Amino acid sequence: MRVIEASRCRLEPQVVAHAQPMFAVLSDPAIYEYENEAPRSLEWLRERFAKLESRRSPDGNEEWLNWVVRLPTFELIGYVQATVRPDGNAAIAYELASAFWGRGLGREAVQAMIDELVDHYRVRILTAVLKRANVRSRRLLEQLGFSVARPELRARLGVEDDELLMCQAIERL
Numbered sequence: 001m002r003v004i005e006a007s008r009c010r011l012e013p014q015v016v017a018h019a020q021p022m023f024a025v026l027s028d029p030a031i032y033e034y035e036n037e038a039p040r041s042l043e044w045l046r047e048r049f050a051k052l053e054s055r056r057s058p059d060g061n062e063e064w065l066n067w068v069v070r071l072p073t074f075e076l077i078g079y080v081q082a083t084v085r086p087d088g089n090a091a092i093a094y095e096l097a098s099a100f101w102g103r104g105l106g107r108e109a110v111q112a113m114i115d116e117l118v119d120h121y122r123v124r125i126l127t128a129v130l131k132r133a134n135v136r137s138r139r140l141l142e143q144l145g146f147s148v149a150r151p152e153l154r155a156r157l158g159v160e161d162d163e164l165l166m167c168q169a170i171e172r173l
Contacts, residue, residue: 001055001065002120006112009105011067014079015053018068019046021076030098034131061086063121069096069109077105080113088124090117107140114144118170126168129159141166 004011012018023042032038039045052066063084069077078096092113096106117123128146130137149167159165 001067002116004067004112004116006108008072009077009109009112010070010072011080011109011112011116012070014049014066014068014081016046016049018076019049022049022068022079025076025078025097026095028097028099031095034134034137057083065113065117065121067109067113069105071105078109080109082113082117082121082123084117084121084123088122089127090121090123090125091127091129092117093128101136107143110140111144114168114170124170126170127153127157128166129157129163130166132162132164138164138166141168144168 001013003013014022020042023039023045026045027038029038039048052064055064056062057064064081065084066079066081068079071077077100078094080094081092083091092110094106094110094113096109100106114123114126117126126146127149128137128141130141146166146168149165153167154165157165
């Protein structure tokens with residue numbers, strides 16, 4: 001994994017050393033309005049980050065790519081991540097501290113990750129799952145060229161009724 005430079009932020013490969021500053025970021029209750037929950041403890045987050053440092057699923061079939069998002073002020077504000085499969089498909093996710101919502105930083109960070117996935121990991125199809133009520137996240141994905149996936153793909157991936165599956169096929173040469 002490489003460091004990825006975007007115009008207003010930098011994506012750094014996530015390591016255990018990021019756990020402490022990311023614990024504060026990920027403790028923002030606004031992030032969990034629609035799903036998931038804050039890390040149970042700093043130690044739990046350290047253990048999670050340590051597992052993710054392998055960059056591979058336990059069976060070795062998927063690449064687990066996680067980057068923290070850092071501002072030029074050196075402040076960590078969130079993360080972007082992708083699960084890359086051997087068939088060129090990748091599932092993406094992201095979290096940004098609520099203090100930074102609405103500034104285009106999430107869009108910039110996710111786009112930088114997508115460019116990296118396409119250019120260096122041969123990804124051709126991207127998916128993201130989000131809660132239907134999460135209009136902010138849907139808007140971000142639509143700005144990046146994602147659209148609601150076909151019902152067949154949604155059924156195949158087992159997406160819940162209260163969730164949307166967004167998809168983007170990459171057509172770069």
